[in-house]
Amino acid sequence: MTEERTLARLDVLAWVLIYGGLFTLVLGIASHGRTAVGGWSLSVLGAVATVAGIVVIVVRARLSRKP
Known part of the structure; x- marks a missing residue:
């Protein structure tokens, strides 16, 4: 059972x-021409953050509200 406040924070996160x-992924793709290492680093960091957000949505969906 989870409180409304915790669920709201998970939504925002x-x-x-x-x-x-x-946004970071797009910046990484845009900067590949100038600096290859920086572009790849931003791209990977952006992809990891996006996947983490999707995982948080899945976790949030499995939590139930407090009665």
């Missing part, structure tokens, strides 16, 4: 990870 990760 999930979407911040997803949108932040996608």
